[in-house]
Amino acid sequence: MNELELQAYGRVAQALARHAYAMAESEDKDYRQAFPNAPGPIYYHWSTSTFEAVAHDLWRLGIFRPLDQTGAWAYHFVFNCTIDEANLVAERNAAAGPTLAELLITFINLFADFGTQYWGFSTNPNVPFGLNARLTPTFDALASIGYLTKSDQGYTWTYLIGPVMRASYFDEDWTAH
Numbered sequence: 001m002n003e004l005e006l007q008a009y010g011r012v013a014q015a016l017a018r019h020a021y022a023m024a025e026s027e028d029k030d031y032r033q034a035f036p037n038a039p040g041p042i043y044y045h046w047s048t049s050t051f052e053a054v055a056h057d058l059w060r061l062g063i064f065r066p067l068d069q070t071g072a073w074a075y076h077f078v079f080n081c082t083i084d085e086a087n088l089v090a091e092r093n094a095a096a097g098p099t100l101a102e103l104l105i106t107f108i109n110l111f112a113d114f115g116t117q118y119w120g121f122s123t124n125p126n127v128p129f130g131l132n133a134r135l136t137p138t139f140d141a142l143a144s145i146g147y148l149t150k151s152d153q154g155y156t157w158t159y160l161i162g163p164v165m166r167a168s169y170f171d172e173d174w175t176a177h
Helices: 003-032 049-060 083-092 100-113 136-144 159-167
Strands: 064-066 076-079 148-151 154-157
Touching (some): 003 049, 003 076, 003 083, 003 100, 049 076, 136 148, 136 154
Antiparallel strands (some): 148 154
């Protein structure tokens, strides 16, 4: 990856971490009894594919630390860094993490299914979104490497995201891209 791609990679990982942190904070009391000494909020992936992918990616990047690891698997995690540092941790550990395309698949799946309005996200081609959204730093970073264009109306996906969208099962909107 070049420098801009690495920065975008870090911002995508940070967006995943931000979503995971919000989820962990809202559910922490549910898991605190099992892990009373865990530092910070506890993330549980609910054995849901998208949340499992988030946990797996953030664990590989060193942003998550498992609380109940059994072999190569865990259910509950805590954060190894602050959310503000997550992009830098991801950049530093990118070689151990998923590829940019794999990380983008997790990103698309997470934000398309869980919080499009709250996070200002869309998977629709040619429809601007995300103006002044919570994910603006991520969108700006993806625009810097050609995955998005930015206008006064917001961000629009470019053809470069097509393979990622198709891998995320948004086939009908992205077959022509």
